Amino acid sequence: VAPKDAKLAMVHIYVAFIALALGGTAGLLQTLVRSGKYELPAGIGYYQLLTTHGVLLGLVLTTFFIIGFLFASLSKTAGTLSDKVRLSGWIGFWVMTIGTATTATTILLGEASVLYTFYAPLQAHPAFYIGLALVIVGSWISGFAMFTHFGKWKKANKGAVTPLLSYMAIMTMILWLVSTLGVAATVLIQFIPWSFGWVETIDVLVSRTLFWYFGHPLVYFWLLPAYMAWYVVIPKIIGGKIFSDALARLSFILFLLFSIPVGFHHQLTEPGIDPAWKYLQVVLTFLVVIPSLMTAFSMFASFEMYGRSKGATGLFGWFKKLPWGDARFFAPFVGMLVFIPAGAGGIINASHQMNQVIHNTIWVTGHFHLTVATTVILTFFGISYWLIPHLTGRVMTKAMNKLAIVQTIVWTIGMAFMSTSMHAAGLLGAPRRSSFSTYGDAAQAHEWIPYQIAQAIGGSILFIGIILILIIVINLAFFAPKGETEFPVGEVADEAEKTPKLLENWKLWVGVLAVLILIAYTIPFIDMIQNAPPGSKGFKNLL
Ligand code: HAS
Numbered sequence: 001v002a003p004k005d006a007k008l009a010m011v012h013i014y015v016a017f018i019a020l021a022l023g024g025t026a027g028l029l030q031t032l033v034r035s036g037k038y039e040l041p042a043g044i045g046y047y048q049l050l051t052t053h054g055v056l057l058g059l060v061l062t063t064f065f066i067i068g069f070l071f072a073s074l075s076k077t078a079g080t081l082s083d084k085v086r087l088s089g090w091i092g093f094w095v096m097t098i099g100t101a102t103t104a105t106t107i108l109l110g111e112a113s114v115l116y117t118f119y120a121p122l123q124a125h126p127a128f129y130i131g132l133a134l135v136i137v138g139s140w141i142s143g144f145a146m147f148t149h150f151g152k153w154k155k156a157n158k159g160a161v162t163p164l165l166s167y168m169a170i171m172t173m174i175l176w177l178v179s180t181l182g183v184a185a186t187v188l189i190q191f192i193p194w195s196f197g198w199v200e201t202i203d204v205l206v207s208r209t210l211f212w213y214f215g216h217p218l219v220y221f222w223l224l225p226a227y228m229a230w231y232v233v234i235p236k237i238i239g240g241k242i243f244s245d246a247l248a249r250l251s252f253i254l255f256l257l258f259s260i261p262v263g264f265h266h267q268l269t270e271p272g273i274d275p276a277w278k279y280l281q282v283v284l285t286f287l288v289v290i291p292s293l294m295t296a297f298s299m300f301a302s303f304e305m306y307g308r309s310k311g312a313t314g315l316f317g318w319f320k321k322l323p324w325g326d327a328r329f330f331a332p333f334v335g336m337l338v339f340i341p342a343g344a345g346g347i348i349n350a351s352h353q354m355n356q357v358i359h360n361t362i363w364v365t366g367h368f369h370l371t372v373a374t375t376v377i378l379t380f381f382g383i384s385y386w387l388i389p390h391l392t393g394r395v396m397t398k399a400m401n402k403l404a405i406v407q408t409i410v411w412t413i414g415m416a417f418m419s420t421s422m423h424a425a426g427l428l429g430a431p432r433r434s435s436f437s438t439y440g441d442a443a444q445a446h447e448w449i450p451y452q453i454a455q456a457i458g459g460s461i462l463f464i465g466i467i468l469i470l471i472i473v474i475n476l477a478f479f480a481p482k483g484e485t486e487f488p489v490g491e492v493a494d495e496a497e498k499t500p501k502l503l504e505n506w507k508l509w510v511g512v513l514a515v516l517i518l519i520a521y522t523i524p525f526i527d528m529i530q531n532a533p534p535g536s537k538g539f540k541n542l543l
Pocket of ligand 1: 117219220222223285288289292293295296297299300336339340342343344346349350355358360364371372376
C-alpha cells in the first residue's frame with residue numbers, strides 16, 4: 001500500500017481502536033452494574049452507558065475499521081489511489097469523525113440514552129440524529145471514492161477479472177450503500193423532524209422497519225471484511241492457496257442478494273406486519289445462511305489442502321500442520337471456531353417459533369457477542385497484526401506475537417463466560433437491555449443472578465483482553481522495530497475452476513437485489529402506511 005494511502009487507512013484504524021477503548025470500558029461497567037454488586041458513580045445512567053457501548057463498538061469501531069481496511073485492500077490490489085480519490089477518502093473520514101463526535105457528545109451529556117438501535121418512541125436530542133446522518137454521509141463519500149477508483153481500474157483493465165480482494169471490497173461497499181438508504185430515510189424523514197418538534201408524532205412501525213432494513217445487512221457489513229481475510233489472507237498466511245476463486249465470489253454475491261430483504265426476522269414479534277411477509281423473509285434468512293456454510297466448506301478445504309501438501313495423512317492429520325504459533329492465523333481461526341455455535345444460535349433466532357422464546361431476552365445479546373464481538377472482532381485483531389505494521393512500516397516482534405496469542409485466549413475465555421451465561425439466562429427469561437433488578441423479589445429474577453455474576457466475571461476478563469490489544473496496537477503503530485511487513489494476498493489453487501464472467505456482472509446482481517427488495521418490502525410498506533394506527537401519522541404527514 002502506497003504511503004499516502006497507508007495514512008488514510010491508518011487514521012480510520014486509530015479512531016476504531018479509540019472507540020474500542022472507550023466502548024469497552026462502558027461494557028465492563030455494564031456487566032458490573034448488572035451483577036447487582038456495583039452502582040454507577042456521578043449520576044451516570046445505565047442507558048447512557050449502554051448507548052455509549054453500543055454506538056461506539058457496534059457502529060463506530062466497525063465502520064471505521066472496515067473503511068480503513070477496504071481502502072488498504074483496494075490500494076493494494078487495484079493500484080494506488082489517485083489524488084482525487086484519496087482526497088474524497090479524507091473528506092469522508094472527517095465528515096464521519098465530526099458526526100461521531102456530535103453523536104458521542106449528546107450521549108455523554110445524557111441527551112441521547114436511546115441505545116444503538118434508537119427505537120422510537122425513545123427520543124434523543126436532534127444532534128444525536130444529525131451526527132448519525134453525518135457518519136452515514138461520510139461513509140457514502142468514501143464509498144463513492146472507492147467506486148471511482150474501481151471504475152478507473154476497470155477501464156484500464158478491460159475484460160480482466162477483478163482481483164478478488166478488490167471485488168470483495170466493492171461488494172461490501174455496495175451492500176453498505178444499499179442498506180444505509182433505510183437508516184438514512186428514517187433519520188432524515190422521521191427522527192430529525194420529530195426530534196426538532198416539527199411534527200408531533202412518529203410512525204413507530206415504519207421507523208423500526210426502516211431501521212431493520214438497514215440493521216440486518218449491517219451485521220453482514222461487519223462479517224464480509226472478516227470473510228475477505230478468511231478467503232484471501234488466511235490461505236497465504238498458512239502457506240497454502242485459495243480453494244476456489246469462483247466460490248468466494250459467489251458467496252459474496254449471495255450475501256449481497258439475501259442479506260437485505262430479511263430485516264423482518266428482527267420484527268417477528270411485531271404486530272402490524274402480515275405473517276405471510278414475515279414467513280417470506282424467514283425463508284430468505286435461511287438462504288443467507290448458505291454463503292456462510294459455503295465459507296466454512298472453503299476454509300476447511302484450504303486448510304486440508306495445505307496440510308496434505310505438507311504430508312499430512314489420516315482424516316484430521318492436516319490439523320496439526322496449521323501454524324498455531326502465528327497470531328495472524330490463530331486469532332481469526334478462533335473466530336471461525338466460535339462462529340460455529342454463534343451461527344447455530346442465529347439459525348435458532350431466525351426460526352419463527354423459537355424466536356418467540358428468545359426475542360428480547362439476553363440470549364440475543366449472547367448471540368451478537370459471539371458473532372460480532374468474537375468472530376468478527378478476533379478476525380479484525382488478526383488483520384491488525386499484519387495490516388498496522390504494513391501501513392506504519394514496522395514489523396511485529398516475537399514478543400508481541402506471543403502477547404497476541406495470549407490476548408486471543410483471554411478474549412475467548414472472557415467471552416465464553418459472558419456469552420454462555422447470557423444464552424443460559426436468556427433461556428430462563430432474563431430480559432436484554434435492562435439494569436439490575438429483582439423485579440419485586442420475583443423468584444424467577446433470582447434465578448438469573450448467578451448468570452449475571454458470571455457475566456461480570458467474563459466482562460472483567462474481556463476488559464483485560466482490551467488492555468492487551470491496545471498495548472499491541474500502540475506497539476505496532478508507534479514502537480515496533482522499523483521494517484517491511486507483507487500484506488498477505490493468497491493465490492488461487494492450480495486445480496480450481498476458471499472464474500465465470502457472470503460473477504462480474506455488477507448490473508445483473510444489483511438488479512436482482514433491487515427486485516428482491518421490492519418483493520420483500522413494497523406491499524408490507526404500503527400496508528403499514530395505509531393502516532397506520534391513529535397517533536402515528538408522523539410519516540404520513542411528510543408524504
Ligand atoms: Fe444475528 C440478532 C439471525 C449471523 C449479529 N444478530 C442479531 C443481533 C446482532 C446480530 C447484532 O433471525 C441483535 C440486533 C439487536 O440489537 O436487536 N444472525 C442470524 C442468522 C445468522 C446471523 C440466521 N448475526 C449474525 C452475524 C452477526 C450477527 C454474522 C454479526 C456479525 N440474528 C438473527 C436473528 C436475530 C439476530 C433472527 C434477531 C433476534 C431477535 O429476536 O431479536 C447467520 O448468518 C449465521 C450463519 C452462520 C453459520 C456458521 C458457519 C460457520 C463458519 C465457521 C467455519 C469454521 C471453520 C473452522 C472453518 C451457519 C463459517 C473449523 C475448524 C475446526 C477444527 C472445527
